[in-house]
Amino acid sequence: MKAVLHDVYGPPEVLRVEETEPPVPGEGEVLVQVHAAGVDPGVWHLTAGLPYLIRAAGFGLRAPKRRIRGLDVSGRVTAVGPGVTRFRPGDEVYGIADGSFAEYTCAKAAKLAHRPANLTHAQAATVPISGATALQALRDAGRLKPGQTVLVIGAAGGVGSFAVQLAKALGARVTAVCSPGKADLVRALGADQVIDYTRTDFTDGTHRHDLVLDIAGNRSLTLLRRTLNPHGTLVIVGGENGGRWIGGNDRQLRALLLSPFLRERLLGLLAKERYADLDVLRELIEAGTVTPALDRTYPLTEVPAAVARLMAGQVRGKLAIQVRTD
Template sequence: MKAIRYHSYGSPDVIKLQDVDKPEIGDDDVLVRVRAASVNAGDWHLLRGLPYIFRAQAGLTRPKAHLLGADVAGEVVAAGRSVTALRPGDEVYGFCRGAFAEYVAVPAEGFVVRKPAGLTFEEAAAVPVAAVTALQALRDKAQAKAGQKVLVNGAGGGVGPFAVQIAKALGAEVTGVCGPGNAEIVRSIGADHVVDYTKEDFTRSGERYDVILDNVANRSLADCRRVLAPRGIYLHNSGDKGGRWVGVMPRIVHVMLSSLFVRQRLVAGHVADENTDDLVALRDLLETGKIRPVIDRTHPLSEVPEAIGYVERGHARGKVVITMA
């Protein structure tokens, strides 16, 4: 089969499209023919080996693993002997390792479920990592509810559009902060208010928010706290900026230490917990039309380097999806 591999850290130029053996499955796995996958910020972090502290686990001088791609949508072509919930022919979506390939072997339990009805494979592939991140941040950590004011900073990227829609589904009044190129998109998916960060600083608006989900961390913590309600919650969810050695760790430490001395809840470093319960919850929201994926562009498998480079530059309007022939 064809698959994307990288064997050294570096720019997207080190990515290769190679012929490799089709994966074998164990008793608890399913073999999925990939129909679409999507790019996440984690892909370029893995590729670059950044921040450098990450290499202590991933490989000091070269990557231990050579796979990219964490979101998958496709068709089950074989199932292990212990798998009962899925069978060949089922259309599924979820998490995997190495989704940028024609086939992937995936543990059936906790990783994939049946694809939402009415969604294309491309739309389904845009969902898992980004939408689960937003769902767990807002529903579980923030416990956002009807009547609250929620601000999503970075409302036009990968996680942001899902966060805006999930907050609306929870009954909140939502403000989305984004660049001018994303304003219409953010408005179209239900944001009650849209702030163009090139024209207005949301931290000086005079508004107070019960929840701030910060996907970009382009304002200081002190500035964000100024517009946070006295008992509000600030969720730091940005891993894209920061130094080459320790990344955003200084910001995370600052958030954690500050949380010890203030009434506001300050939470740092949210990472999605991959599980099928949340995939099912999202499937229900997708099938009822309460949320929908926002896709910027699609690329064939051979153009994964271009797709990752585009996401790394930080101007994607929603998700970037990889399609299979």
């Protein structure tokens, strides 16, 4: 089968398409014929091996232990391993599979769900990681209630584009922060107010919110606290400017240490990969409440270009890799 591999950490150019043996499903796994795969920041972090913390976490100190990249997947089950009862060959699924930039990949059944019937494979492949992260940030960490106000920083990105729609579905009033070139997308997603961060300082304390999601931002906790109502909640979903060793995780660590001494709740989110959330997202998507914001698709041979575009901050919503036609 064809797959996108790399043997060294580095820029997107280290990724290449090669022929390799297809995987065999083990206990609790299914073999998926990949139709499409999503592109998210985790892909380029694992490609670059940065921050170094991820290498120490078991992904390979000097070289990647797993050579095939890709996480989000949408495709068709072709075989099931021992112990799998939720799926059978022919089922169309979407979810998370380490190594989805390939014609076939193995995934744990616990990380897959049936594909939303009203989505193409390319659309479905953009949902699992970003959609589930947004859902957990709002519902679980943020404890969002109807009528509350939410500020989404980074609203035009992968997680942000789902967070705006999910917050509206949960009954909140949403203020979205993005660059001026992406404001039209965010409005179309349902944001009640859109702030251009290049022209407006939304951390000056003028407007405060019950829940703030900071997605891949770099603002200090002091500034972010100015955006919160008394006893409001800040959920730090990511960060990209914390250095080569721990990346944006430094703010999450500081939030964990400071929160017990503050009236506000400051949290870092470590999203879980579970099929129950994929089922929730499927129901919302099939009801028309949530729609993936698919920017564009790339063929398997152009994965490096897709990752480079993501790193450059040029994506409106999500990117997908089209491996097979629907």
